[in-house]
Amino acid sequence: MARTPDRQIEHLLRRAGFGARPDELDMYGQMSIPDAVDMLVNFEDVEDNVDSFIGKAGYVNVTTRGQFLPQANITDARQRWMFRMVHSDRPLQEKMTLFWHNHFATGYTKIAGALGAAEATRYLAAKASEDPGKVRGQIEMLRENALGNFRDILVNVAKDAAMLVWLDGRTNTKAKPQENFAREIMELFTVGVGHYTEEDVYAGARVFTGWNMQQVGNAADASRHQEFVYAAGQHETTAKTFSFPVYSNGSRTIGARAAADGMQDGMDLIDGLAANPNTARYLATKLYRFFVSEFGAVNETFVNRVGNVYLQSKYDMRAVMREVLTSPEFWDPSAYFARYSWPAEFVVRALKDIGWSGFSVNDALTPLANMGQILFEPPDVAGWRAGEDWFSTSAMLARLNFAASLAANQKFNLANAVKAANAHRSPEALLAFFTDALAAAPADASVAGELGNYLRATGAWTGTDTQVQSKSAGLVHLLAGSPEYQFI
Amino acid sequence: MKVTRRQFVKGGVAAFTVTFAAPEFLSDLALAQGAHTRNFVVLYFGGGNDALSMLVPYNDPFYYSRRPTIAVPAGQVLQIGTDASRVALGLHPRLTGLKQIFDQGRLALIQRTGYENQSRSHFLGADIWSTANPNDSQEFGWLGRYLDSLPSPVDPLVGWNTTSALPHVIAGRTAVPAIASPAGYSFVSPNAGAEAVAERNTALRIASHVPVDRPELAFVYGSTQAAMSTLDRVATVASYTPTLTYPNTGFGQALRAVAGAMNKGIGTKVFYVTTGGFDTHSAQSVNAVNGAYYNLMATLNDGLLAFHDDLRNQGLLDDTLVLSFSEFGRRISENGSAGTDHGAASVMLAMGGKVSGGLYGTAANLNTDPNNPTLENAAGDIHFETDFRSVYARVLDNWLGADSTRLLGGNFRKASLTFV
Numbered sequence: 001m002a003r004t005p006d007r008q009i010e011h012l013l014r015r016a017g018f019g020a021r022p023d024e025l026d027m028y029g030q031m032s033i034p035d036a037v038d039m040l041v042n043f044e045d046v047e048d049n050v051d052s053f054i055g056k057a058g059y060v061n062v063t064t065r066g067q068f069l070p071q072a073n074i075t076d077a078r079q080r081w082m083f084r085m086v087h088s089d090r091p092l093q094e095k096m097t098l099f100w101h102n103h104f105a106t107g108y109t110k111i112a113g114a115l116g117a118a119e120a121t122r123y124l125a126a127k128a129s130e131d132p133g134k135v136r137g138q139i140e141m142l143r144e145n146a147l148g149n150f151r152d153i154l155v156n157v158a159k160d161a162a163m164l165v166w167l168d169g170r171t172n173t174k175a176k177p178q179e180n181f182a183r184e185i186m187e188l189f190t191v192g193v194g195h196y197t198e199e200d201v202y203a204g205a206r207v208f209t210g211w212n213m214q215q216v217g218n219a220a221d222a223s224r225h226q227e228f229v230y231a232a233g234q235h236e237t238t239a240k241t242f243s244f245p246v247y248s249n250g251s252r253t254i255g256a257r258a259a260a261d262g263m264q265d266g267m268d269l270i271d272g273l274a275a276n277p278n279t280a281r282y283l284a285t286k287l288y289r290f291f292v293s294e295f296g297a298v299n300e301t302f303v304n305r306v307g308n309v310y311l312q313s314k315y316d317m318r319a320v321m322r323e324v325l326t327s328p329e330f331w332d333p334s335a336y337f338a339r340y341s342w343p344a345e346f347v348v349r350a351l352k353d354i355g356w357s358g359f360s361v362n363d364a365l366t367p368l369a370n371m372g373q374i375l376f377e378p379p380d381v382a383g384w385r386a387g388e389d390w391f392s393t394s395a396m397l398a399r400l401n402f403a404a405s406l407a408a409n410q411k412f413n414l415a416n417a418v419k420a421a422n423a424h425r426s427p428e429a430l431l432a433f434f435t436d437a438l439a440a441a442p443a444d445a446s447v448a449g450e451l452g453n454y455l456r457a458t459g460a461w462t463g464t465d466t467q468v469q470s471k472s473a474g475l476v477h478l479l480a481g482s483p484e485y486q487f488i
Numbered sequence: 489m490k491v492t493r494r495q496f497v498k499g500g501v502a503a504f505t506v507t508f509a510a511p512e513f514l515s516d517l518a519l520a521q522g523a524h525t526r527n528f529v530v531l532y533f534g535g536g537n538d539a540l541s542m543l544v545p546y547n548d549p550f551y552y553s554r555r556p557t558i559a560v561p562a563g564q565v566l567q568i569g570t571d572a573s574r575v576a577l578g579l580h581p582r583l584t585g586l587k588q589i590f591d592q593g594r595l596a597l598i599q600r601t602g603y604e605n606q607s608r609s610h611f612l613g614a615d616i617w618s619t620a621n622p623n624d625s626q627e628f629g630w631l632g633r634y635l636d637s638l639p640s641p642v643d644p645l646v647g648w649n650t651t652s653a654l655p656h657v658i659a660g661r662t663a664v665p666a667i668a669s670p671a672g673y674s675f676v677s678p679n680a681g682a683e684a685v686a687e688r689n690t691a692l693r694i695a696s697h698v699p700v701d702r703p704e705l706a707f708v709y710g711s712t713q714a715a716m717s718t719l720d721r722v723a724t725v726a727s728y729t730p731t732l733t734y735p736n737t738g739f740g741q742a743l744r745a746v747a748g749a750m751n752k753g754i755g756t757k758v759f760y761v762t763t764g765g766f767d768t769h770s771a772q773s774v775n776a777v778n779g780a781y782y783n784l785m786a787t788l789n790d791g792l793l794a795f796h797d798d799l800r801n802q803g804l805l806d807d808t809l810v811l812s813f814s815e816f817g818r819r820i821s822e823n824g825s826a827g828t829d830h831g832a833a834s835v836m837l838a839m840g841g842k843v844s845g846g847l848y849g850t851a852a853n854l855n856t857d858p859n860n861p862t863l864e865n866a867a868g869d870i871h872f873e874t875d876f877r878s879v880y881a882r883v884l885d886n887w888l889g890a891d892s893t894r895l896l897g898g899n900f901r902k903a904s905l906t907f908v
Contacts (some may be wrong), residue, residue, distance in 0.1 A: 176824020
């Protein structure tokens with residue numbers, strides 16, 4: 001079978017992953033598009049062993065301060081996630097995890113203020129397999145449910161320790177209902193602004209009264225941890241009426257219940273919100289902007305179709321994502337490079353395109369902050385402001401400067417690759433080599449002209465090691481820092 | 489934020505036609521456009537500021553009955569007199585610097601600002617305060633529209649955003665550079681010497697290019713171009729030595745940069761500064777030293793006082809106006825978490841050498857009677873008295889020399905708002 005063109009595989013992996021390493025391009029290139037999509041969405045068939053390569057030769061480095069503790073130190077948690085983005089063979093799982101992290105945006109600092117730094121990291125990023133109390137941090141819950149059932153994700157989120165702190169659910173009592181979580185589950189997690197009322201927020205707060213957490217285990221024991229508890233004594237038992245149907249029979253009222261059974265109020269409301277057609281549209285719109293295109297108006301045909309798949313599959317995100325990645329809108333040529341890259345996407349793609357050997361993801365964390373994205377620290381519960389909002393002048397400068405520091409770091413590797421490909425024979429060959437390696441949105445002809453002038457700017461072309469090193473690094477800086485490269 | 493500047497790139501390339509020009513020329517242009525004339529600093533309190541903890545009606549018994557744990561004790565407020573409705577008011581006890589500025593007549597407090605059916609959503613609320621349009625929260629920001637109304641070519645440093653985000657309030661056709669730290673605003677190269685110079689020159693030339701019919705790409709080109717063309721002038725601000733030490737908070741350091749930009753006369757007219765953490769749903773801790781709200785007031789007070797005194801020492805205070813906003817005030821009654829939920833009207837601050845200080849508007853009566861006309865939402869929230877657009881109108885008309893009716897899409901002028 002003929003190889004699927006790089007251009008298509010690269011498009012698929014820029015969106016369903018974080019770009020393509022050379023080995024990924026090779027492997028996926030031998031598949032048809034439907035097979036490649038199958039492999040991405042059925043990621044459980046691929047072994048999940050990426051973490052075992054942390055610290056091994058041949059992989060991007062992490063920087064340790066004593067022990068590497070991604071379950072207790074937020075900097076290490078950030079490094080582990082960056083490592084996975086670069087090296088995971090389940091790219092869509094990592095990509096969906098980022099999507100959900102933004103959708104259920106939860107910030108480390110507030111949780112650390114309440115529980116302390118190590119505990120906050122634990123409830124955000126610990127793996128159950130590495131925690132003495134089997135705590136599964138929020139990001140691990142989202143990763144495990146990356147293509148799970150959206151209703152189940154909502155239930156998990158509502159019971160999540162980090163979320164109970166972040167949106168104050170743990171202080172929601174019958175005497176003083178707390179509106180924070182109730183508002184955001186409607187405004188940001190499901191139906192969206194305009195599809196709920198202030199009265200719904202007040203009723204929703206009462207629904208979730210008693211959804212709390214408690215400390216279990218002995219104080220001296222490392223397994224001691226916070227876990228979800230339904231505190232019946234704090235549940236407000238009267239009926240709650242909404243402006244939208246909560247039940248499939250159209251009923252808008254959650255009837256009065258005994259306190260002991262009151263947790264069902266929240267389950268009923270989550271069921272109602274998951275089944276709400278506005279949730280289907282809200283998610284489909286967000287998926288369109290994240291996976292398909294940020295240019296022009298949202299495609300209503302896509303939203304209706306994907307929204308229907310969501311509703312008919314009873315909120316199965318695997319079915320939804322298969323529809324997204326096989327949709328004509330996704331494969332339309334106008335969708336190629338029609339998305340402003342997020343800082344994490346830009347950084348990881350640059351590592352995959354330029355090289356990572358000898359680079360530590362730790363050195364990407366400050367640049368990422370300057371670009372506007374700190375993992376586990378979204379600006380607020382609405383998540384990051386995507387699209388052109390990523391491109392303030394200082395954020396763009398931070399991207400240029402990251403490209404410069406990575407190019408400097410990879411100077412020798414780049415020159416070696418150039419020589420292996422015999423691309424050091426002329427400025428034209430060097431430009432062609434790197435333009436292909438850093439596949440970007442097409443640039444106008446005058447840009448290539450300027451880059452050619454740059455390669456000739458400081459003296460005649462000799463192809464010596466010194467010249468190839470400095471020109472390769474300089475050119476990679478200009479290409480990875482170019483506006484065209486900022487689109488995925 | 490969904491507002492886009494794409495209309496701009498589609499409609500014409502006026503701002504980007506100031507492509508790569510010598511800094512001298514830009515400075516001349518900046519001077520011609522009003523450097524050393526009037527500066528405007530818009531200050532956003534992120535999260536929804538609890539006006540009742542900042543400006544306390546300490547004789548209202550309902551203030552105490554509705555806030556049993558978080559009310560500021562009457563004996564601790566910094567009394568600043570009574571408003572037109574004879575309500576006695578006091579500043580939060582940590583606002584000692586603002587009290588001094590108030591006593592010198594340079595701080596105005598505009599009470600109960602908001603709008604009808606105020607949004608309790610952070611995001612919609614912030615968009616509405618940014619656009620000054622409750623009906624279309626997606627259009628450009630009101631200050632973006634102001635910058636767009638300046639005669640072109642517009643200097644690329646006419647606005648300065650002290651965050652690394654793109655705040656909606658200054659979003660417009662005119663790209664406002666985001667300069668979180670002047671010292672970090674520099675161009676790095678993997679090479680040294682002549683190679684580095686060649687690289688930077690190439691980056692500059694490429695950035696001045698304008699892609700045709702590709703508005704999104706042109707937008708990113710615009711950001712790159714604005715960054716490259718302002719590097720040198722911003723570097724001068726990094727060398728600024730203030731007349732006093734600013735607090736080492738993000739807010740304090742942002743104001744230090746603003747004062748530096750004014751001192752160096754780089755031509756900026758509008759600055760955006762923010763300080764966050766006002767979403768105090770739980771453990772609001774208004775009174776305890778190092779409590780959540782107490783610390784918010786400390787950050788605010790110490791930053792603004794340093795800024796005020798630094799500008800005063802340099803004779804720049806009369807050229808400067810600071811105006812604050814927040815997306816909403818908070819619920820009157822405290823919740824079960826010793827915090828407050830999202831509410832409605834709030835208070836705005838205006839500070840500057842030419843400000844007519846004092847209390848504007850009247851305080852709400854916090855009586856829980858559902859028919860209380862100063863409240864709304866079954867007496868749960870404070871009802872607005874002054875449309876926030878009237879405050880913006882005063883700034884546009886009387887400080888920025890613009891036509892508020894055109895920029896706000898209507899006549900929101902209110903004669904009693906004489907704070908500037």
